Amino acid sequence: MPQSADNVLDHAPLFREPEYKEMLAAKKALFECGVGDEKIAEQTEYAKSWEYREKNLSREALVVNPAKACQPLGAVFASAGFEKTMSFVHGSQGCVAYYRSHLSRHFKEPCSAVSSSMTEDAAVFGGLNNMVDGLANTYSLYAPKMVAVSTTCMAEVIGDDLQSFIQTAKDKGSVPQEFDVPFAHTPAFVGSHVDGYDNMVKGILENFWKDKERSEGASINIIPGFDGYCVGNNRELKRLLDMMGVDYTILGDASDQFDTPSDGEFRMYDGGTKLEDVAAGLNAKATLSLQHWNTRKTLEYVAEKGQETASFHYPMGIRATDELLMKVSALSGKAIPEAIRMERGRLVDAMADSQAYLHGKKYAVYGDPDFVHAMARFILETGGEPIHCLATNGSKAWEEEMKAMLETSPFGKNCHVWAGKDLWHMRSLLFTEKVDLLIGNSYGKYLERDTGTPLLRMTFPVFDRHHHHRFPLWGYQGGLRVLTAMLDKFFDIYDDDTIIPGETDYSYDLTR
C-alpha cells in the first residue's frame, strides 16, 4: 500500500500509484466497453476542426456549458444588498440550496436564504399555505427587517400570484401588515440571473416608492448590478464618491454581507442599504446604473417616477471610469479632485510602462454582457484585440452595441461578438482562431485544459481561487489591478516558455 501515516496521499497522487493504475486499466479493459483510444483520438482531433466548428455553431436546441444562471440567483444576490433582508424564494427548496452554495463557493462566506418548500401537492393546489406558513416562520426565526420574495420556475409554471398570497399571509397574521415584503416574479425560463437581479431591485423600489409623491433633492442613487466582485468594487466606488464629496445612496450594497469578519460571532445580516435610505431614494436627483443590461426594467420604473437616469457598462479602465466620474460630477456639481486625477495618471503611466508586452495580444472574453463590454473596451485601451466576445445571456441589441464599441478602435477590427452562445461554442472558437489569453470565470479552466489557452479569472463565479472578489476591478485602482493580473499571466507564460537550461533560457531574462 502506498499510504503511510507519515506521508498521507490524497486523491491526486494516490491514484497515480501502480496498483491503482493497474486496477483502473483492468476495469477499463474488462467492463467499460469503450470505443478504443484510436477512435477517441480521432474524434478529439475532429472536434478541433473548422468543419466541427460550423456544425457546433449551427446548434439550435442543445446548450452545452452555458455561462449564465437562472433568474432567482440574481434575486437572492440583489436582496443581500439591503439591510437585514432575508431572501425568500417561493417554490421548491432544491433551488435555494443551489443559490446558497453557488454564492458561498464564490465568496467563501455564508449565504442566507429560505424557501417556501413547495412539493407535489402545492403543484396541484397552489402554494398559498407555503407562503403563509413560510413567511410566519421566517419572520419569527430569523428576525429580518425585510423579506424579499422571488420565485422558482415551479411556482411560475403553476402561476402562483405573489401579490395576493403575500396580502393573504399578512391578513392571516404571518407578518405585521406594515412589514416590508417586496416581491418579484423571477421565471427561470426567461433571461438569466441578471434579469432576476433587475426584477428584484425593481420590486424592492416599488415596495417603497409606489403611490408616493416625489420632491426632488440633490442626492444620486447608484445601482451596482449583479457583481461577484461587489466586495472590492462597492468599497472602491464609495471611496471615490466620498473623495468627491457627493451625496449618494447605493441601492443594493452587498459588500459587507459577503465579507463579515471572523471574530467569534456569526452575522446573519451585515451592512446593506438602510431601508429608510431606499425610501428616501425616491427623492434623488438621478439614478445611475453601473450595469445597463442588469437594470433595464428598474431604470424604466425610476424614469417613470420622474428621475433622470443613466447607465454604464461596468466602470473598468480609463474611459469607462472617466465617463462615470464625469457624469457624477455633472449631476452633483462636485469637481473631480486632484487626488483622483493623480490616480488616473498613475494608471496611464502603468499602461505606458507595460505597453510593449500588451500591444497586439489576442483575447477571448466571456461573462455577463456588461462585464464583457468593459473587459473588451479595456483590452482595446491596452492595444490588445478582444477577438472573441461571448455572452450566453447577451441579446441581439447587446451584440449591436458591442460591434459599435469595437468599431471605435483599429484593434477591434478583427473581433467577433457571440450573443447567446455557450462555452462549448467558445471551445471551437479557441481551437480554430487561437488567442493568447482567455478571460472569464472558473468554468473556463476546462477550456484551458482542452485548448491550452491560458485562463485569467476575472468574473463570477470564481470557485477555484480565493479572495479575488475582495479587490476592486472598478475605477482607476481597479484598472491597475486588471492590468497587473494580465501582465502577470503573460510574464508567467514568457518565463515558462524560456525556462529550459541550454535550450530556451537564452531569453530567460531577469528584467522584463
Ligand code: SF4
Ligand atoms: S432553473 Fe428552475 S429548478 Fe433550476 S434552480 Fe432555477 S428556478 Fe430552480
